[in-house]
Amino acid sequence: MGKLYCCATNCHNYSGKSVNGNTVTLHRFPVHRRHKSIWQCRVSRKQWKPTSCSRLCSEHFITKRGPTKDHPLPSIFDHKIFKTTNFDSSFKEFEENNDCTEYEADHDIMCDGNEEANNDIADDPSKHFFTVDNPSTINTSVMLNDYCGYIDPSHISSKLNQETQCENTCTGILNDTSSQTDTEKENKPYTVFPITDAEVNTTLPFLAIEDLSSEEVTFYTGLPNKPTFYLLYEHIMSNRKTVDPETGGRPQKLRGVDEFFMVLMRLRLGLLTQDLARRFNVSVSTCSKIFNKWIDLMYEHLNFLVAWPDRETVKCNMPDSFKRRYPNCRVIVDCTEIFTETPQSLSNKGRMYSDYKSHMTWKVLIGISPNGVITHVSDLWSGSISDKQITKSSGLIDKCEPGDAIMGDKGFLISDMCTPKGIYLIVPPTKKNGKLTKHEVEKTRRIANLRIHVERAMERIKNFRIIQGVMPISMSEKVSKIVFIVCALCNLLPPLIQQ
Numbered sequence: 001m002g003k004l005y006c007c008a009t010n011c012h013n014y015s016g017k018s019v020n021g022n023t024v025t026l027h028r029f030p031v032h033r034r035h036k037s038i039w040q041c042r043v044s045r046k047q048w049k050p051t052s053c054s055r056l057c058s059e060h061f062i063t064k065r066g067p068t069k070d071h072p073l074p075s076i077f078d079h080k081i082f083k084t085t086n087f088d089s090s091f092k093e094f095e096e097n098n099d100c101t102e103y104e105a106d107h108d109i110m111c112d113g114n115e116e117a118n119n120d121i122a123d124d125p126s127k128h129f130f131t132v133d134n135p136s137t138i139n140t141s142v143m144l145n146d147y148c149g150y151i152d153p154s155h156i157s158s159k160l161n162q163e164t165q166c167e168n169t170c171t172g173i174l175n176d177t178s179s180q181t182d183t184e185k186e187n188k189p190y191t192v193f194p195i196t197d198a199e200v201n202t203t204l205p206f207l208a209i210e211d212l213s214s215e216e217v218t219f220y221t222g223l224p225n226k227p228t229f230y231l232l233y234e235h236i237m238s239n240r241k242t243v244d245p246e247t248g249g250r251p252q253k254l255r256g257v258d259e260f261f262m263v264l265m266r267l268r269l270g271l272l273t274q275d276l277a278r279r280f281n282v283s284v285s286t287c288s289k290i291f292n293k294w295i296d297l298m299y300e301h302l303n304f305l306v307a308w309p310d311r312e313t314v315k316c317n318m319p320d321s322f323k324r325r326y327p328n329c330r331v332i333v334d335c336t337e338i339f340t341e342t343p344q345s346l347s348n349k350g351r352m353y354s355d356y357k358s359h360m361t362w363k364v365l366i367g368i369s370p371n372g373v374i375t376h377v378s379d380l381w382s383g384s385i386s387d388k389q390i391t392k393s394s395g396l397i398d399k400c401e402p403g404d405a406i407m408g409d410k411g412f413l414i415s416d417m418c419t420p421k422g423i424y425l426i427v428p429p430t431k432k433n434g435k436l437t438k439h440e441v442e443k444t445r446r447i448a449n450l451r452i453h454v455e456r457a458m459e460r461i462k463n464f465r466i467i468q469g470v471m472p473i474s475m476s477e478k479v480s481k482i483v484f485i486v487c488a489l490c491n492l493l494p495p496l497i498q499q
Contacts, residue, residue: 006057007050008043010078013057025281026055027066028204035072042074042082205254205280209261221264222464222489232492233260236301253282254290262287263294267486270465292478298488299481305488308375308399319497322370325446326426330404331376332368332454333396333412335387336461337361338380338483341473354383362471364483365390368457370450372496374487379480387411397421407451453497460490 004026006013017024029050030036040050058066060074067073075082209217214225223229237256254262262280265271271279277287314330322329342360343349354361361383367376378394391397391414400406402422406414410428418425428447429440436444462468464486471479 004053004055006060007045007054008056008060008077009045011057011059013059015055015057019059022058022064025058025066027058028052029054029056039074042077042080044077044079205258207279209257220268221261222268222486222493223264224493228492229261229264232302233257236260236297239301240297253286254280259290259294263291263298264489266291267464267466267482267489270469295478295481295485298485302485302488305491306374306377306484309369309373311401311404314369314371317369317371319371321450325450326405326407328403328405328424329370329407329426329450330400331396332370332407332451333365333376333391334409334451334454334458335363335365335390335411336458337363337383338467338479339470340476340479341470343473348382351382351384357383359383362479363390364480365394365396366454366458366461366487367396368454368496370453370497372453372457374457374491377484377487380483388413388417392417397423407447409451456496457490460493460496461486464489 003014005011006024006026013019013024013026015024015026029039036050039056040048043050043056056074058064060076061067062071062075073082073084075084207220209226209229212220212226217223217226217229221229223232233256252259258280262276265279266273266276273284273287273291277284280287282290311330315327318327318329337354337357338361339357340352340360340362343352349360352360352362354363362380363383363385364380365376365378365387366374369375376394376396376399378390378396381390381393385393387408391412396406397414397417400418400421400423403424405424405426406412406418407426408414410430412425412427415425426447428444429436461483467483467486475482
């Protein structure tokens with residue numbers, strides 16, 4: 001999207017421009033037709049109609065900060081300075097000032113095409129504006145902006161009911177977190193959370209979750225569809241500790257659903273905080289605080305998505321290719337490394353340097369079940385750690401039972417830890433005298449044919465671009481949680497191995 005400018009005549013302001021010590025902000029036209037026509041009339045451009053990309057800068061408002069509760073109307077223009085800056089319950093004041101009377105009549109006839117309907121509106125002044133008995137900040141925001149709750153929740157529910165429902169894992173989220181009856185669950189797959197006075201913003205983000213289709217949700221968030229997004233958001237919000245806006249806590253700049261969407265966008269697309277701050281019309285520091293807050297929340301409330309299944313569950317869901325060759329296989333393991341920046345400490349440089357990647361890295365151990373579900377994620381360690389040491393430190397051996405088998409590549413030299421506990425190790429044979437026998441070649445081929453699934457799981461994880469590039473060293477405190485959350489979100493995707 002290109003840079004947007006103010007649509008007023010002889011005004012070329014854009015968002016972020018400094019005018020007389022004030023930072024300019026751009027604001028959308030109101031959704032309400034009557035209110036929108038007043039804005040359009042005051043802009044005073046002949047044969048022009050505002051579009052979804054039309055913006056009006058804050059310099060045309062008396063507060064120099066855009067529309068507010070007390071002054072929602074633009075009043076300062078080159079051709080005229082208007083006296084009225086707020087919506088009256090009647091239309092007489094605007095008629096007397098000749099602000100929009102002539103335009104309103106023409107606009108109604110052109111849009112409605114029904115003179116009787118226009119006469120009814122003219123006879124009843126209360127129809128001119130959306131009025132409430134006790135106006136509040138949220139009501140004013142609703143009148144001026146579709147971002148703060150002007151969308152009909154029933155419309156959203158009916159639209160999302162047409163979407164394909166998530167997998168059984170997502171259904172389990174709803175069953176665990178909802179207190180509704182079975183009939184209510186069938187009619188309403190998720191809860192649309194109301195907007196409170198603490199979530200008021202008259203500056204829209206450039207992109208919101210309501211603007212996306214299910215296919216676009218997969219691109220921006222990495223989730224399979226929009227119902228899954230709302231189920232996760234409902235699960236986190238229903239379990240988090242909230243602050244009552246009436247008793248304490250600062251008003252939030254963004255809605256909770258937009259914060260969640262912003263965090264998923266950074267995980268999936270690897271966007272920088274400065275880019276996200278521009279997209280969501282918040283400061284860079286606010287964006288960083290939101291990201292850190294939601295990483296802690298998601299790590300706490302989504303840990304059930306990466307669970308260690310019992311032996312019976314693994315065998316019941318084991319593909320036929322494993323049942324024929326390795327029916328006792330419990331987990332397939334592999335390590336992957338994530339690039340990071342060079343630390344200042346010389347000792348840390350030696351620990352984090354990876355000879356395999358020739359770069360500073362973090363290393364993580366991933367384990368999947370034979371049917372492709374991620375069941376084990378270790379903490380991130382320095383890149384110089386060996387596969388044997390990270391397997392021991394992650395506690396994977398303690399999770400297995402006697403009689404189980406662990407499948408890995410030839411770098412996992414952990415037979416001395418597995419054999420005393422009755423755990424089998426399935427690894428490709430090593431070369432003896434510089435070559436492999438015919439039987440060893442066939443065994444290597446069979447193991448590689450089954451181990452490819454853990455590589456496919458790694459590919460899904462690396463599709464979240466935040467861990468594709470070089471992660472900042474400043475994220476070292478959150479990197480283990482980030483990788484765990486990414487693995488949890490990958491488990492919500494369609495099955496990796498088709499039966």
